[in-house]
Amino acid sequence: KAGVTQTPRYLIKTRGQQVTLSCSPISGHRSVSWYQQTPGQGLQFLFEYFSETQRNKGNFPGRFSGRQFSNSRSEMNVSTLELGDSALYLCASSNGQAQETQYFGPGTRLLVL
Amino acid sequence: KQEVTQIPAALSVPEGENLVLNCSFTDSAIYNLQWFRQDPGKGLTSLLLIQSSQREQTSGRLNASLDKSSGRSTLYIAASQPGDSATYLCAVRRLYNQGGKLIFGQGTELSVKP
Numbered sequence: 001k002a003g004v005t006q007t008p009r010y011l012i013k014t015r016g017q018q019v020t021l022s023c024s025p026i027s028g029h030r031s032v033s034w035y036q037q038t039p040g041q042g043l044q045f046l047f048e049y050f051s052e053t054q055r056n057k058g059n060f061p062g063r064f065s066g067r068q069f070s071n072s073r074s075e076m077n078v079s080t081l082e083l084g085d086s087a088l089y090l091c092a093s094s095n096g097q098a099q100e101t102q103y104f105g106p107g108t109r110l111l112v113l
Numbered sequence: 114k115q116e117v118t119q120i121p122a123a124l125s126v127p128e129g130e131n132l133v134l135n136c137s138f139t140d141s142a143i144y145n146l147q148w149f150r151q152d153p154g155k156g157l158t159s160l161l162l163i164q165s166s167q168r169e170q171t172s173g174r175l176n177a178s179l180d181k182s183s184g185r186s187t188l189y190i191a192a193s194q195p196g197d198s199a200t201y202l203c204a205v206r207r208l209y210n211q212g213g214k215l216i217f218g219q220g221t222e223l224s225v226k227p
Contacts, residue, residue: 043217045214090157099164
């Protein structure tokens with residue numbers, strides 16, 4: 001089975017721009033979660049989508065949004081980028097059951113200048 | 114509020130040594146705990162998942178234990194190798210329906226010297 005894929009792998013944007021990141025889960029997985037990783041804050045949960053519905057949300061401003069399509073692929077959007085949004089963005093997929101392992105993609109490294 | 118702490122933040126050992134990484138959490142109402150490995154600039158690789166009803170899990174040279182009542186988990190690595198060098202992260206999922214939400218520790222950066 002192919003693993004979780006994320007595109008693009010690297011991205012450079014300037015302040016004020018917006019960005020869209022994509023995540024394709026493992027085939028058959030219905031849950032996709034997004035995390036932000038920075039040296040100072042570590043890994044922080046952004047949100048989770050399950051069957052096209054947002055099931056959980058972390059403590060991030062409304063500039064961070066996401067969606068999930070019928071094929072379980074998910075996109076994350078960040079509007080009005082700030083320097084502090086520079087981070088590694090990771091997505092994880094699972095079947096959506098609480099007892100199951102989450103499988104992570106390689107991440108998208110975003111640099112905001 | 115659930116907080117996860119990993120000590121030490123960094124660890125350097127000679128090849129062949131057995132070692133223990135520690136993870137503690139403040140709220141014992143967890144559903145499960147997962148250990149991950151992260152290589153520099155890469156994503157996370159799942160190592161072991163322990164359900165709240167379990168005491169330990171083993172995979173090859175790795176053994177993870179869970180003591181929910183004391184809020185602690187350990188990851189034991191036997192006969193360490195240079196290829197084990199990476200950052201090790203533990204993450205907990207809370208008891209009630211939190212779906213995909215994992216709460217992570219800050220990680221332990223392990224260096225195994227040849």
